Amino acid sequence: MPRSKPVLRPGTSVLKNKASGVKLHGTQGGEGSRVDLEDAENWGRARTLIKPDDQLELSEAELKEEIARVLTIRTPQLSEGLVIWSHKDAAFVQRAVPAAGVLVLDMPSTCLHIDSAEAREQAAYLGSAGRITLAETMTVTKAVPKAVKKESRKGGAEDEEEDEEGDGEGDGDGDGEGEGEGKEHAGSLSDGAGDAPVQGSETNLQKDEAGDGQAKADASTEAIEGAGEGDEAGVEAGEGDEASTADGEDGAEDGDAAAEALPSRPVKKVANQFNFCDRAALTYNNPYRTLSTQTEPPPRDTFSEQVMQWIIYDAYAKDWEDKQAGKEKEVKAVPKQFGRQAERKLDERTNPNSSLNRSIRAAKTIERMLNQNTSDDIAKDCRYYEDGSDEFREGAGTLLPLWKFFYEPTKKFHVTNICWNPRYHDMFAVTMGYLEFMKQSPTGAVCVFTMKNPSYPEYVLHTTSSVMTAEFHHEQVNLLAVGLYDGSVAVYDLQLSSTQQEPVFRSDSVHNKHCDMVWQVTWGQDTPDGELNLYSVSNDGQVFNWVLTSSTLHQTTVISLVLERSAPVAGPDGTTLTITGCGTAIAFHPTNPKVFLVGTEEGQVFKCSTEYTSMYLLSYGAHHMPVHRIHFNYYLPDIFITCSADWRIKIWEDGRTEPLFVFDLHCSVGDVQWAPYSSTVFAAVTLDGKAHVYDLNVSRYQPICVQNIVSRKKNRLTRLAFNKKHPIIVVGDERGTVTSLKLSPNLRVKPKATKKQAHLTPHELEVLKMDKLLALVREPFILQRPADTDQPPE
């Protein structure tokens, strides 16, 4: 049959391709070409019957065992031990084995192995009909319906059986050819050439008998059964058997005929890529519609002109004239403006005769006049009033309040320090900040007041942090060193402060500054090069020296206030921390500019030298609470006084670790200062708002004056400063107010020279006075007799 031939060939070829061990040799060939093919392919296989000597003797069971031929992409001959010299590693490295495989096509298959669990599942799901269709789909599609028809024709009612029959045949076939998927090919074989399956089964039988191990016993028996059933079922099978010798096309023809005769059963198809059909649907075409719009054309205009050479010439001439005129105007206009601006700048900055400066000066004069008028009585008191009652009081004096100085915007601040100007005796600087840690503000100020104008500060310097301390330079009195709460140090020039608020020097806020608030700054002696320098002491336990170079503050560490009493403490991560004291006060020795004292928050006072950065000359266990002030006596350079929050004032002699005098004021002492006019007088302020004045010459135990300056409930006194020339002290409180007080005559008694001392200067008299007192309290130095080596021991 011409139609079935092309069907058959691919069928067989599929078989051959898939079945590795084909045993269909020596057939009595109906299909000449097929036999030839098989012969050709199995030529070698036939010869395997001659066993090599070393062939394994396998048992029946072992022979039946299926061994799938596995193809790998690896080349077995390829050596794995290839190495290559690596210059990078200076060693032999394993060489990568080149990939032997080339992936040409990667396509996930939809085919299932018939024996696999999934296939069985699917078969069970689809039922037996499905199995057939499954088989069909795996083979050439055209052959399928014939097989079904042919077999179904055998018994109308026994469709199922017939299916199984077909399966059986297929099994026989497939297994006979050593293939597991035989069932799938059953259809194609049985229909494609009716003889083929029978042939297969027969050969199987033969082979089994012959003891050929390639066929499975059960498969072959199935095949036999299938064949048997086929025989029993009817003539068709018999025909098929007979047709084994005859032409396969006849069988196929029969099959066709049978197919025509019998109604076809509905067949469920499993969709896959080999089984598809075209489908088409016609949709409606959307109706067309025309839509049009019209826009307005871009606006047009007409333009007309005449071109003549003279017109062009005239136009140029006119334009040129206009340009010249414009240039002249510009030339005139520009310098005028510049001139004005420059003039104005000059005026404002430097020219003292400018209208602005003149008006300022006039305003100041008027202000001073007004102040003089309004506080005329105070001014007179300050100058002339002496408390007459002092004559009747022995050893007691009073403080006469004069002006109060405050600046409205800084009324909430604490007065943190007061410093008199060394040259202008009416001028003092008041620093505004906060002494409480919790109550800091992002601003601060330095107000420079003059006694001639109590209503308004002469200069106000606003800062970005609380100001803790300030000091005028002793020579260049316009320079004001300022220590800030944020740890930085700045130097202001008051001469420039009317025009610029920025300090002339300021420590870098990142690299060089204290890590904690600066408690005190003090100017040091100028360096040999004539550079100004200042010292600052801070809560971070460092004393820095700042040298004012041309543009910057150059910082060096003078000393770190390491506490002697405590050994390095082990930190959390194994490091050791040296505990530093928190410096709160600093004072330089009046005669030896290299020696200075530093008070700490721990109460200790260290005597240090600028020459040594790591050792103390002496350390005093002065107080138990923060030291607020250290002040050297104006007359005796070795006598200094300290005050502390532990209520005590102590007077020390340099070199003695025990104080000479101790005074207990029953309240935290904010500040203590020696009087500049007497060697034995000092004044102190306490937090309860009292000012105390002592004169050791009058009483070594009692103050000669205690006076409430501010209300005890509302306010506290913080700082105090003696005027160097006038008998005036100023005290600052926590409300940003500075009160000036005049000392009554009893508080400033000068020593009277006896006839013997007539030749002595007042200064020497003061020294004598103090020495006399000190002699009373000094423990006499015990003279150690040097060990006399010459004298033989007796």
Add this chain to the structure above:
Amino acid sequence: MGDAQNEPKKEEGEKKVLHTYALVRYCDMVDEMRTEAMDLSANACEKHSTNNESAARMIKENMDKKFGPSWHAVVGEGYGFEISYEVKHLMYMYFGGNLAICVWKCS
């Protein structure tokens, strides 16, 4: 597009200030286009100082490229014209002391 009708001498004895800069007589273009057109006209007239026609061609072609088609340009020393143009697309300028250039767009 270019006309060259007459070439009167511009030299006048007494004051011989010869202005050759570009003098815009009338222009309603936006600034960008205006500077572009001025530069272009000046360049074209300098390049083709002897041939007004090629100067006009160059102006027209470059303007077409830059600002879309249908520009027209007239370069000449003496002519009269009445044109209709798209608003904001007209420039009329003098150049080189004796040339009048009119550039406009009208599609």
